[in-house]
Amino acid sequence: MLSHKAKYALKALLYLAQQEEGFIAKTMDISQGANIPKKFLEQILLELKRGHFVSSKQGKLGGYYLLKSKNEITLADIHRLFDGAIALLPCASLNFYEPCSDCTTESECSLRLGLLTIRDETLKVMKNITIGSLIKK
Amino acid sequence: MLSHKAKYALKALLYLAQQEEGFIAKTMDISQGANIPKKFLEQILLELKRGHFVSSKQGKLGGYYLLKSKNEITLADIHRLFDGAIALLPCASLNFYEPCSDCTTESECSLRLGLLTIRDETLKVMKNITIGSLIKK
DNA sequence: ATTAACTCTACTAATTATATAGAATTAATT
DNA sequence: AATTAATTCTATATAATTAGTAGAGTTAAT
Incomplete structure (x- = not known):
């Protein structure tokens, strides 16, 4: 079975993948859009960043976006991470x-x-x- | 990943399946033969019994034996149990x-x-x- | 009556999962 | 330069699960 963390990671990635090209999503957006506890999501996004699946922009107007193509991120990758x-x-x-x-x-x-x-x-x-x-x- | 319980259950079943037809194995035999902590194995064998994969004979000279054919016991069954x-x-x-x-x-x-x-x-x-x-x- | 096996319930200790809290850092805007 | 709003980092809390142990009870052969 997948942990909640892995499930939330997949949901967050699905959310990001469905935004317009170049759009930067705030943690709060993802949290509300995908129904994931915000503080928990913060940790998950950081792990996804360390895994080089997403990247982020800091400061005001900052947020997260996909680093790899959505077709390059596999379920096997996320399970392992x-x-x-x-x-x-x-x-x-x-x-x-x-x-x-x-x-x-x-x-x-x-x-x-x-x-x-x-x-x-x-x-x-x-x-x-x-x-x-x-x-x- | 499999829990230790599931792994031990598989090892115990493999042990039983490799005995001669009609042989009744004591918990101690299985424990030593398959290298499984005895008290833990007791619980596992009881669960296997409740799942109708093995049966047991009580009292002195008692022990466990396969109830189903070794070809009918699947990894899916044991995982689920x-x-x-x-x-x-x-x-x-x-x-x-x-x-x-x-x-x-x-x-x-x-x-x-x-x-x-x-x-x-x-x-x-x-x-x-x-x-x-x-x-x- | 004794012995040696299974059976059952409860307990424990360690680990992992699921978060939450709060301070620090970064960068855009006023 | 101050403010604001975002990410980043470290620590903590709590609950559940896992892995195993303890010990009393039951069964049946000798």
Whole structure:
């Protein structure tokens, strides 16, 4: 499941992607437009900025805007930024790999092999869903 | 990601599925054989029993054994039993549906529509992975 | 009666999720 | 230069969940 943070991030990105080219949205606009608690949203936007998905302009008349194209921002990206690994166990993860503490023979672990399959399939689907593709639906 | 509970459940089922037909495994056997904390495993086996995946024999010489065929127990089943919804948000879930509190127009929610797609794809893959198929790998 | 297994309920400790608060910084405008 | 309105940063709070432990009770074979 997605955390609220990840869900709010997606909603905020969808909001930004639907503004006119060059428009700069205030946090308050996004908060009201997408129904996200403002102070929580502030943190989320900062994380999206550190992830280079959005950028911001400071001071009066400042705000946020998409840095990447809406078709380049995938569900996989946002999941990884806010909720971490896409794989079902860390031992099967590409970007968040960690060995299981209870596992003695990872290379022969049949559970892990199954989860590698799932990870590849899931990743394929999640990479294919972008902010742009969501708007079209 | 899977919880430890779900991972341990899968490992316990894999252990049981690899015993000889008719063999009854003590909790201690499974705990040692699959490297799972015994007291924690007790709870997990009870949940698996309530889910009708395993059954047990009480008293001395008692223990656990598979109730369903190893090819009928899917990853989707175990995920749902221990970790709940497979969908990325409750509003996109078949078995654990709940509306989003921050959503006003679910039927037009583009995020939800995208997540329905993912859910269907993920489910297809997860239903296809069974205890039996894992052993073969 | 004893032993050795499952069963059940409650509890605990650590972590994570979901925010909120408030001061600091930045930049446009008056 | 002062004011205003925005982002930025750090800290804190609180609630829920996770991961596991403890211990008493029940069952059935010997």
